[in-house]
Amino acid sequence: MGESDLAARAAGDVWVVFSRLRRRVRAVSGEGDLTPAQASVLARLDKEGPASASDLAVLERVRPQSMAKIVLALEQGGLVARHPDPEDGRRQLVTLTDLGRERRLGDRRAREEWLGRTLGERCTDEQLRAVIEVMALLDDVAHA
Structure with missing residues (x-):
């Protein structure tokens, strides 16, 4: 060999x-x-800190619409929260609760x-x- x-x-x-x-x-x-995608988002937020849903979509290689559903499910479960981005009030940052x-x-x-x-x-x-x-x-x- x-x-x-x-x-x-x-x-x-x-x-x-x-x-x-x-x-x-x-x-x-x-x-x-949790779905594998949800678990992956939680792990990423835990490791790397807050991120926008669009940034998460890019990092996780999913469509923005798919990430919106993932974030919503995690938010409904009380595992993440969304807050205004202090640097850009139009954006929301997803954070681990x-x-x-x-x-x-x-x-x-x-x-x-x-x-x-x-x-x-x-x-x-x-x-x-x-x-x-x-x-x-x-x-x-x-x-x-």
Whole structure:
């Protein structure tokens, strides 16, 4: 197997495992009542702070009409709020509410606890060190 074949196989394996892991973690997190798009918007607002719905649409690669529906559903659930943009009163900024932030924090804790417990049950210390090392390599790739 040549270098390009190895890289292609590694890429395929990483893709499959991350996809499976994402589905499994979603099931654990309690995000089941949120669509993937809603969960993604909450994560983005939590990580990057307030944004307009049009900016979110661009960042999430969805139509503005679709983002309007996503934001409305999150707002109705009390997870986000809209406020006038202090720099441009015509625009509204979408912000995470305290409930939205608590939801994100609780979901993240649940995911991390499940993953930590599962890794601890299934892996030796040597395997756990290998996971840490591989994650560092993949993080380097993500920042390339």
